[in-house]
Amino acid sequence: KNQVEQSPQSLIILEGKNCTLQCNYTVSPFSNLRWYKQDTGRGPVSLTIMTFSENTKSNGRYTATLDADTKQSSLHITASQLSDSASYICVVSADSWGKLQFGAGTQVVVTP
Amino acid sequence: GAGVSQSPSNKVTEKGKDVELRCDPISGHTALYWYRQSLGQGLEFLIYFQGNSAPDKSGLPSDRFSAERTGGSVSTLTIQRTQQEDSAVYLCASSREAKNIQYFGAGTRLSVL
Numbered sequence: 001k002n003q004v005e006q007s008p009q010s011l012i013i014l015e016g017k018n019c020t021l022q023c024n025y026t027v028s029p030f031s032n033l034r035w036y037k038q039d040t041g042r043g044p045v046s047l048t049i050m051t052f053s054e055n056t057k058s059n060g061r062y063t064a065t066l067d068a069d070t071k072q073s074s075l076h077i078t079a080s081q082l083s084d085s086a087s088y089i090c091v092v093s094a095d096s097w098g099k100l101q102f103g104a105g106t107q108v109v110v111t112p
Numbered sequence: 113g114a115g116v117s118q119s120p121s122n123k124v125t126e127k128g129k130d131v132e133l134r135c136d137p138i139s140g141h142t143a144l145y146w147y148r149q150s151l152g153q154g155l156e157f158l159i160y161f162q163g164n165s166a167p168d169k170s171g172l173p174s175d176r177f178s179a180e181r182t183g184g185s186v187s188t189l190t191i192q193r194t195q196q197e198d199s200a201v202y203l204c205a206s207s208r209e210a211k212n213i214q215y216f217g218a219g220t221r222l223s224v225l
Contacts, residue, residue, distance in 0.1 A: 034213075042218055043116070043203055043216030043218050044155070046215075049213060089155070093211065097162070097167060097210040098210045099157060099160065100155075100157065100214070102155040103154055104152070104153060104154040
């Protein structure tokens, strides 16, 4: 069973609207949680990284939250743009050397 | 180079043939990782290098898969006697040290016919 679960699997939003993606994890012990953006045909690009003590982290129009007690994270996209169309991947690091556990991603499509 | 470079970008091969995939990490990055991404699936860890040694190769799916890294830089992932289920995008990433942010290459799309 995947230790990092993401929802929804996909969503379609209108340009300019906001959306929130969810991530639940069971990885333990926990080191840090990352959100990556992956454009079609490209490698993933890091958006945010949060440690146990951080509740929120922003990167432009992207804001990630973390509740380490409930093992939940969210990624909020504000005022979406067409270029936000991509797969958003939640990644949890646990192992001593920082081994990453990947969620299956949420496919976001922003339409005009 | 400016980023992680992988070659070839696409590889089509026949079942049973051997393939070699290459990764050039960002200069100065000591940690290098290989992942596999199948259609609609999350990234699957294959192997981690620290320098030229591989402290964790637990993700290699079978003994047909092997990887090496030389000079603390370039890495090669070799798949012997390819099978159709090996078809996937193989991604390489590097980081300055383990636990740092990983920077990914664009991947090699492998198709086994």
